[in-house]
Amino acid sequence: MVSRNKRALQYDGNTSPAATTNSPELVSPSRVRTEQATEVDHGRLHGKRVGIVVLSAYPFDPRPRRTAAVLMQHGMSVDYICVADGKARWHERTNGIDVFRVPIEHQRGGKLGYAYQYSAFTVVSAAILAARSLRRRYDLIYINNMPDMLVVSALLPKMFGAKVILDLHDPMPELMMTIFGKNRESRSVQLLKFLERWSMACAHQILTPNIAFKRLFASRSCREEKIEVIMNSPDESIFPFRPACVPAVNAKSNKPIVVMYHGTLVERNGLDVAVDAFAYLRNKLPAAQLHIYGKSTPFLERAMQSARERGLQQSVLYLGEKPLEQIVGAIDVCDAGVVPNPRNAFTDMNMPTRIFEYLARGKPVIAPRTAGIRDYFDEHSLLFFEAGDAKDLAQTIQFAACYPEEAYTITQRGQQVYKQHAWKQESETLVRLVGKLFESHSAASVLSTGNQNE
Numbered sequence: 001m002v003s004r005n006k007r008a009l010q011y012d013g014n015t016s017p018a019a020t021t022n023s024p025e026l027v028s029p030s031r032v033r034t035e036q037a038t039e040v041d042h043g044r045l046h047g048k049r050v051g052i053v054v055l056s057a058y059p060f061d062p063r064p065r066r067t068a069a070v071l072m073q074h075g076m077s078v079d080y081i082c083v084a085d086g087k088a089r090w091h092e093r094t095n096g097i098d099v100f101r102v103p104i105e106h107q108r109g110g111k112l113g114y115a116y117q118y119s120a121f122t123v124v125s126a127a128i129l130a131a132r133s134l135r136r137r138y139d140l141i142y143i144n145n146m147p148d149m150l151v152v153s154a155l156l157p158k159m160f161g162a163k164v165i166l167d168l169h170d171p172m173p174e175l176m177m178t179i180f181g182k183n184r185e186s187r188s189v190q191l192l193k194f195l196e197r198w199s200m201a202c203a204h205q206i207l208t209p210n211i212a213f214k215r216l217f218a219s220r221s222c223r224e225e226k227i228e229v230i231m232n233s234p235d236e237s238i239f240p241f242r243p244a245c246v247p248a249v250n251a252k253s254n255k256p257i258v259v260m261y262h263g264t265l266v267e268r269n270g271l272d273v274a275v276d277a278f279a280y281l282r283n284k285l286p287a288a289q290l291h292i293y294g295k296s297t298p299f300l301e302r303a304m305q306s307a308r309e310r311g312l313q314q315s316v317l318y319l320g321e322k323p324l325e326q327i328v329g330a331i332d333v334c335d336a337g338v339v340p341n342p343r344n345a346f347t348d349m350n351m352p353t354r355i356f357e358y359l360a361r362g363k364p365v366i367a368p369r370t371a372g373i374r375d376y377f378d379e380h381s382l383l384f385f386e387a388g389d390a391k392d393l394a395q396t397i398q399f400a401a402c403y404p405e406e407a408y409t410i411t412q413r414g415q416q417v418y419k420q421h422a423w424k425q426e427s428e429t430l431v432r433l434v435g436k437l438f439e440s441h442s443a444a445s446v447l448s449t450g451n452q453n454e
Contacts, residue, residue: 044434044435044438044439045071045074045075045076045431045434045435045438046074046075046076047075047076047077048075048076048077048139048140048438049076049077049078049079049136049137049138049139049140050071050076050077050078050079050138050139050140050141050142051079051081051129051132051138051140051141051142051154051157051162052064052067052068052078052079052080052081052142052144053081053082053125053129053141053142053143053144053150053153053154054080054081054082054144055082055083055117055118055121055144055146055147055150056082056083056085056144057082057083057084057085057101058080058082058094058097058099058101059095059323060085060323061082061144062232062234062235062324062353063144063167063169063209063232063353064080064082064142064144064167065235066235066423066427067142067167067430068080068097069095069097069235070427070430070431071142071431071434072095072096072097074431076139076140077098078096078097078098079097079098079100079128079129079132079138080097080098080099080100081100081102081125081128081129081153082099082100082101082102083101083102083104083105083121084101084102084103084104084105085101085105086105089101090102090103100128102121102124102125102128104117104120104121104124111180111188114147118146118147118149118150121150122147122149122150122152122153125150125153126152126153126155126156129141129153129154129156129157130156130157133156133157133160137157137160137161137162138157138160138162139161139162139163139438140162140163140164140165140434140437140438141153141154141157141158141162141163141164141165142165142167143164143165143166143167143203144167144169145166145167145168145169145170145172145199146169146170146172146175147172147195148166148168148172148192148195148196148199148200149195149199150199151164151166151199151202151203152202154202154203155202158202163204163205163437163438164202164203164204164205165203165204165205165206165207165433165434165437166199166200166202166203166205166206166207167206167207167208167230168196168200168206168207168208168213168217169208169209170213170346170350171196171213171216171217171346171349172192172195172196173189173192173193173196174216174345174346174349175268175346176188176189176192177189177344177345177346178268178344178345178346178347179266179268193220193221196217196220196221197220197221197222200217200221200222200226201222204437205226205228205433205437206222206226206227206228207227207228207229207230207430207433208227208228208229208230209229209230209231209232209351209353210229210231210232210349210350210351210372210375210376211229211372211375211376212349212350212351212371212372212375213229213349213372214227214228214229216349228429228433230426230429230430230433231351231356231421231426232351232352232353232356233353233356233418233421233422233423233425233426234324234353234356234357234360234423235324235423236360236422236423236424238324238325238328239324239328239357239360239361240360241360241415241419241422242332242360242361242362243362243412243415244362244363244364244408244411244412244415245362245408246404246405246408247335247364247404247407247408255287256287256288256289257285257287257288257289257335257336257397257401258288258289258291258333258334258335258336259274259288259289259290259291259334259335259336259337259338259366259397260290260291260293260330260331260334260336260337260338260358260363261274261290261291261292261293261294261337261338261339261340262292262293262294262322262327262330262331262337262354263293263294263352263354264294264295265292265294265295265296265297265299265300265303266297266299267299268341268342268344268346268347269340269341269347270339270340270341270342270347270368270388271292271299271300271303271340272299272302272303272306273340273341273342273388273389273390273393274290274338274340274390274393275290275303275306275307275312275316276390276393277340277390277391277393277394277397278290278307278312278315278316278394279310279312279390280390280391280394281315281394281397281398282311282312282315284394284398285397285398285401288315288397288401289314289315289316289317290315290316290317290338291317291319291330291334292316292317292318292319293319293320293321293322293327293330294321295321296318296320296321300318304316304318327357328361331357331358331361331363332361334363335363335364335400335401336358336363336364336365336366336383336397336400336407337354337355337357337358337363337364337365337366338365338366338367338393338397339352339354339355339365339366339367339368339373340368340393341367341368341370341387342368342387342388343368343370343387343388347368347370347372347387348370348371348372348387349370349371349372350370350372350373351372351373351375351376352367352373355367355373355377355382356418356421359411359414359415359417359418360415360418360422362411362415363411364383364400364407364408364410364411364414365382365383365411365414366383366384366385366393366396366397366400367382367383367384367385368384368385368386368387368388369384369385369386369387370387376417376421377414377417380410380413381410381413381414381416381417382410382414383396383399383400383407383410384396
C-alpha cells in the first residue's frame with residue numbers, strides 16, 4: 001500500500017503527461033480552422049440520407065446511437081436498422097430517427113446460434129435497405145460490427161452510389177479466441193480474419209474506437225491510411241462534465257464505500273475478478289459494496305451464486321439493467337468505478353467506454369494495466385491493477401479508500417486525458433470524415449461527367 005501511495009506522489013506536475021492545457025481566453029488558429037471546417041461539412045451532409053445497421057437494440061448501444069444523433073444534427077435523414085429486443089413496433093420515428101426493428105432476438109450462445117443470428121439479421125437488413133433504396137437512394141451506409149459480414153447488406157446501395165463506412169467496434173477473431181478458447185491458427189479464427197479483410201475491402205472508410213485496434217487491423221487486413229480512430233466517448237448531453245472532488249466517504253467514515261461496475265456481464269469482462277476482490281476486502285473494508293448494473297446473463301448468475309456462497313450478500317449487489325440516463329445517477333452516488341477485465345486476447349487491446357463515463361462525472365477509475373488502456377493513460381492518471389489479479393484489485397480499491405486525496409489527484413489528471421477525447425471533438429472528426437467521403441464522391445462524379453462530354 002505504501003509503495004503504491006509513493007508512486008502516486010512521485011509525479012509533481014499538474015496534468016497527465018498525455019494531457020495538454022490551453023488558456024480559456026485564447027482561441028488557437030487550429031480551433032478556428034476546425035470550426036470553419038465543421039460548418040463546411042455541415043453543408044455537405046445537409047439533406048443527405050444514411051442507413052445505419054447494427055445488431056443491437058436502439059437506443060441501448062451508445063456508439064451507433066451517438067453516431068445517428070450527430071449525423072441527424074448535421075442535416076442527414078437517418079434510417080436505423082437494429083434488432084427488436086422485445087419491442088412490438090417494427091418501425092417508428094423516435095428522436096428524429098426512423099428506427100426499423102428486425103424481429104430477431106439477439107442472444108449470446110454457441111457458434112451455431114451466433115451464425116444464425118448474424119446471417120438472418122444480415123439478410124433482413126439487406127432487404128430493408130434495398131426496399132428503401134427503391135424509394136430514395138442512400139448517400140451513406142454505416143455498418144457497425146459485429147459481425148463484419150454485415151457489410152453485405154450495403155452492397156446494393158453501394159452499387160447505386162452510396163458510400164460505405166464499416167465501424168469495427170471489436171476485432172472478431174480476438175473475440176472468438178476469448179469466448180470459445182480458440183488459438184490463432186484455428187480454422188474458425190482464420191475464417192474470421194478472411195471475412196475481416198474482405199469486409200474492410202468492401203468499405204470506403206474504416207472506423208475503430210482506439211489506437212490498439214487500428215494497429216491490429218492495419219497489420220493484417222487494411223492499409224493504415226483507410227482507418228481512422230473515433231473513440232467511444234460518452235455523449236456530453238447525457239454525461240455532462242463534472243470536475244473531480246475529494247470524496248467524503250473513505251476508509252475512516254461509517255458510510256459504505258460504493259464501487260460500481262456497469263456494462264456487459266460476460267466472463268471476458270471479469271466481474272468474477274471483482275467478486276473475488278471483495279472477498280479479500282471483507283475484513284479490511286467491511287462496509288465496502290460492489291454495485292453491479294447490466295442485463296442479466298447466465299454468467300452473472302454464476303458470479304452472484306459465488307458471492308452468496310462466500311457470505312457476500314451485503315457486499316455484492318446486482319441492481320439490474322439501466323438506460324444510460326439512469327446510469328449517470330448511479331455513477332454520481334458511487335465512490336469509484338471499476339473495470340475488472342482479466343487479461344485475454346480481446347481485453348488486452350480494449351479501451352472500455354466506462355473509463356470515460358466515470359471520469360466525465362469526476363469519479364476515480366480502477367482499471368487493468370493493459371495495452372489498450374495504457375495507450376491513453378499512465379500511472380498518474382488512472383488507478384491500475386494487474387489484469388486478472390483479484391488481490392491486487394482489492395489492494396487498489398483499499399488504496400482509493402485509504403488515500404482519497406491521492407485518488408482525487410489521479411482522477412483530476414485522468415479527466416485531462418478524457419477532455420482531449422470528449423465526444424465534441426470525436427464527433428467533429430466523424431463529421432469531417434463523412435464530409436470528405438461526399439467530397440470525393442462529388443469530385444468523381446464531375447470527372448466522370450467531364451470524360452463523357454469529351
